[in-house]
Amino acid sequence: MNREHIKYLLKFISIFLVVSLIADKLIFLTLNTFSDQVYSGQSIGKLNHYLKTKDSVDVLIYGSSRANHHIDPKYLSNSAFNMGIDGCKMAYPTTLLKLLNTDKKQIILFHIGIDYAFDENYLGEDIKTLNIKYNRNDDIKKEIDRLNQNNPLQEIYWSIGYNGMLPGIFKNYFHPNYDYKTYNGFDGLKINKKQQSAFKHELDNSIPKPCDDSYILNPLYDNYLQEIKSFCDSHNKTVIFFTAPTYSDECKTDNQAMQKIMDNMSLTYYDFTDFFSSDSRLELWKDSTHLSDTGAAIFSAEIGSLLEPVLKQLN
Amino acid sequence: MLFNSFEYLVFFPLVFILYWGINNHLKAQNLLLLLSSYVFYAWWDWRFLSLIILSSFIDYQVGLNIYRAVSEKIKKRWLLVSLTANLGLLGVFKYYNFFAESFTDLTSTIGWHPNDLTLNIILPVGISFYTFQTLSYTIDIYREKLEPTTDKIAFFTYIALFPQLVAGPIERASNLLPQITTKRQFKKTFFKEGIVQIFVGLFRKIVIADTLGIYVDSVYGNLEIHDASTTILATIFYAFQIYYDFAGYSDMAIGSAKLIGFDFKQNFNLPYFSTSLTEFWRRWHMSLSFWLRDYLYISLGGNRKGIKITYRNLMLTMLLGGLWHGSSWNFIIWGCIHGLVLALEKYLNSNNYLPRLRNIKILGFLCTFSVVIFSWIFFRAQTLHEAITAIKNIFDADFSIPFLGDLTTLINAVSMLCLGILFDAFLFKKQIHLEQLGANFSTPKIVGTLTIIALLIMLFYSTSNNFIYFQF
Numbered sequence: 001m002n003r004e005h006i007k008y009l010l011k012f013i014s015i016f017l018v019v020s021l022i023a024d025k026l027i028f029l030t031l032n033t034f035s036d037q038v039y040s041g042q043s044i045g046k047l048n049h050y051l052k053t054k055d056s057v058d059v060l061i062y063g064s065s066r067a068n069h070h071i072d073p074k075y076l077s078n079s080a081f082n083m084g085i086d087g088c089k090m091a092y093p094t095t096l097l098k099l100l101n102t103d104k105k106q107i108i109l110f111h112i113g114i115d116y117a118f119d120e121n122y123l124g125e126d127i128k129t130l131n132i133k134y135n136r137n138d139d140i141k142k143e144i145d146r147l148n149q150n151n152p153l154q155e156i157y158w159s160i161g162y163n164g165m166l167p168g169i170f171k172n173y174f175h176p177n178y179d180y181k182t183y184n185g186f187d188g189l190k191i192n193k194k195q196q197s198a199f200k201h202e203l204d205n206s207i208p209k210p211c212d213d214s215y216i217l218n219p220l221y222d223n224y225l226q227e228i229k230s231f232c233d234s235h236n237k238t239v240i241f242f243t244a245p246t247y248s249d250e251c252k253t254d255n256q257a258m259q260k261i262m263d264n265m266s267l268t269y270y271d272f273t274d275f276f277s278s279d280s281r282l283e284l285w286k287d288s289t290h291l292s293d294t295g296a297a298i299f300s301a302e303i304g305s306l307l308e309p310v311l312k313q314l315n
Numbered sequence: 316m317l318f319n320s321f322e323y324l325v326f327f328p329l330v331f332i333l334y335w336g337i338n339n340h341l342k343a344q345n346l347l348l349l350l351s352s353y354v355f356y357a358w359w360d361w362r363f364l365s366l367i368i369l370s371s372f373i374d375y376q377v378g379l380n381i382y383r384a385v386s387e388k389i390k391k392r393w394l395l396v397s398l399t400a401n402l403g404l405l406g407v408f409k410y411y412n413f414f415a416e417s418f419t420d421l422t423s424t425i426g427w428h429p430n431d432l433t434l435n436i437i438l439p440v441g442i443s444f445y446t447f448q449t450l451s452y453t454i455d456i457y458r459e460k461l462e463p464t465t466d467k468i469a470f471f472t473y474i475a476l477f478p479q480l481v482a483g484p485i486e487r488a489s490n491l492l493p494q495i496t497t498k499r500q501f502k503k504t505f506f507k508e509g510i511v512q513i514f515v516g517l518f519r520k521i522v523i524a525d526t527l528g529i530y531v532d533s534v535y536g537n538l539e540i541h542d543a544s545t546t547i548l549a550t551i552f553y554a555f556q557i558y559y560d561f562a563g564y565s566d567m568a569i570g571s572a573k574l575i576g577f578d579f580k581q582n583f584n585l586p587y588f589s590t591s592l593t594e595f596w597r598r599w600h601m602s603l604s605f606w607l608r609d610y611l612y613i614s615l616g617g618n619r620k621g622i623k624i625t626y627r628n629l630m631l632t633m634l635l636g637g638l639w640h641g642s643s644w645n646f647i648i649w650g651c652i653h654g655l656v657l658a659l660e661k662y663l664n665s666n667n668y669l670p671r672l673r674n675i676k677i678l679g680f681l682c683t684f685s686v687v688i689f690s691w692i693f694f695r696a697q698t699l700h701e702a703i704t705a706i707k708n709i710f711d712a713d714f715s716i717p718f719l720g721d722l723t724t725l726i727n728a729v730s731m732l733c734l735g736i737l738f739d740a741f742l743f744k745k746q747i748h749l750e751q752l753g754a755n756f757s758t759p760k761i762v763g764t765l766t767i768i769a770l771l772i773m774l775f776y777s778t779s780n781n782f783i784y785f786q787f
Contacts, residue, residue, distance in 0.1 A: 016762050163776060164775065
């Protein structure tokens with residue numbers, strides 16, 4: 001390699017970096033203008049909707065798909081929003097919760113997936129779902145960086161935040177899934193015959209979950225539970241943790257361990273795992289961890305009556 | 316270390332700078348390549364490095380001994396040493412458990428139940444690839460097509476050279492060794508070709524293959540609940556997943572090699588445009604198919620011993636080719652299907668049926684594609700039972716609306732697949748090899764092309780899976 005080659009390489013790399021960085025920023029800004037106007041769909045619309053309404057509602061529900069598909073906010077309050085998102089465990093909902101920036105009195109219902117809480121391998125990967133706001137919201141950026149879930153390239157190539165989201169953004173921009181003004185975040189699961197038979201097949205082939213003797217809370221969960229407690233205490237929020245129903249949960253030691261942890265931390269916690277243990281109707285379920293809309297209505301009504309005294313205090 | 320990892324993004328530029336920095340010292344350059352190749356491999360599991368070193372030692376020495384042998388008998392004996400050592404290692408690490416299990420199954424049918432004979436063995440990454448590479452060296456010396464090298468570093472580098480170490484292309488010594496033993500020059504043409512091929516490969520792997528893989532995994536992970544249309548769709552997607560996965564890997568390997576001055580042979584040449592299975596095997600994983608042709612099919616007698624022996628040789632070659640991919644009955648059946656169809660094509664060709672049909676190209680394309688797709692079922696299914704379930708699903712002929720999974724992922728996958736196919740169609744129509752695509756590009760054209768690919772990767776990449784061929 002001679003001097004001419006080095007010159008060529010340096011020139012080539014410089015031009016590529018400049019051109020690609022400019023193109024990246026142009027794409028990023030263009031996509032921002034589209035995505036900011038999207039308020040429907042799970043990828044970005046619901047997040048935008050949440051960011052718009054989070055400080056005005058009385059009740060907020062956080063968690064995974066088991067929060068999203070299980071609690072219909074209309075049974076709790078006219079001013080409630082369900083921010084449950086499929087696949088999100090602890091890091092994503094906690095980060096969103098910490099974005100609440102007023103001292104308005106609010107009730108927080110926070111779903112805890114017991115399996116995930118005791119999963120030693122959980123590293124907060126679900127926060128990657130917030131990558132879309134990485135270069136637009138400092139709090140989100142800090143949280144993603146803190147968990148080491150950032151893509152190092154995203155520091156320079158901002159469009160990476162939109163990875164995998166383009167079809168959803170354009171679809172919901174041009175043809176929104178629903179009118180977000182009437183949407184409260186709950187997505188009931190309507191079950192067809194095919195899904196029902198799939199669930200039956202799943203039950204027929206299910207292997208009982210092994211039951212351990214001891215359960216250790218994932219350090220991230222431990223940390224986040226404490227953060228949520230102190231955040232809610234200092235921001236006038238009442239936080240209630242809960243675990244959604246499961247179809248036929250045979251192992252109880254993990255539930256007991258979770259209850260003990262929550263008690264030790266002085267957190268209000270309701271374990272609804274066995275809520276439907278006396279009702280074996282299959283039409284209440286989509287699969288062993290997700291209720292159908294029929295099941296969700298029954299469960300939401302129960303949560304509603306449970307929260308009634310707290311809600312009355314709020315008003 | 317994976318080509319599509321951050322580690323490689325740091326590793327390769329570092330090697331590139333150091334490598335061209337000592338351009339005037341060939342020995343030092345080769346030593347750097349050897350050490351960096353060992354680091355590259357050790358990143359996965361340093362313990363298995365000893366196997367590569369052992370294999371290299373044996374074949375280096377055997378190569379010299381074959382060359383110096385005074386009689387045919389001694390030559391043959393040394394070749395046997397090489398074959399036994401290399402195939403022995405491969406046999407232990409790759410096939411021992413399969414044969415032990417099959418033996419136990421067989422004996423249990425006659426009522427004898429021996430103790431569990433299987434061992435807890437991990438398959439070292441790349442063993443199938445570098446075993447074939449070392450074998451080609453000793454066989455070529457035995458056939459007097461190649462002279463052995465006395466440069467140990469060069470030979471060890473030939474075996475371990477990182478762009479091709481873990482999943483090929485299986486480079487012959489006759490092509491690669493002379494390039495290692497002579498001074499390399501930095502060529503702008505190589506740089507342009509290489510960088511374009513790396514970006515295209517990355518796009519093929521992490522955008523197309525990995526997004527298609529999400530759908531394929533969700534269907535093949537739960538075949539019992541899916542119908543014909545879903546199983547067919549998943550199998551078609553798998554056909555493209557495996558192609559873009561492996562072709563993408565090869566592109567990154569060939570491209571990386573070009574950046575350090577090596578010219579590897581082409582490994583994929585748009586195989587799905589083939590109008591016969593024979594043509595398919597001239598376009599798919601070419602370094603393996605040509606290896607099997609030259610060292611197995613021809614050694615068995617090829618087509619020189621009459622039509623019946625030719626059919627037998629085709630079947631045997633493809634069966635062993637199937638077994639090369641993995642130690643399971645699925646791969647044997649996969650090889651068997653290909654062997655049978657290749658033999659059928661040979662029959663039709665020799666009786667002049669095929670040339671008459673050759674005018675209807677679309678027919679050949681459809682038949683070839685169908686056979687390939689059908690055989691992929693055995694390749695993708697984890698067990699024979701799973702493959703039978705998939706086939707049962709298809710022949711149940713319940714063609715309702717297929718399961719779509721996550722719609723956004725599916726739209727991403729399908730749109731990127733269409734882009735990939737369009738690009739391949741462009742190459743096919745213009746008769747351009749991807750390996751040479753960047754050669755005549757001006758700097759602005761290359762920068763523009765790379766920027767577009769980079770943006771597409773950023774917007775559509777999927778969480779990376781391991782390369783499918785790593786398991787072989």
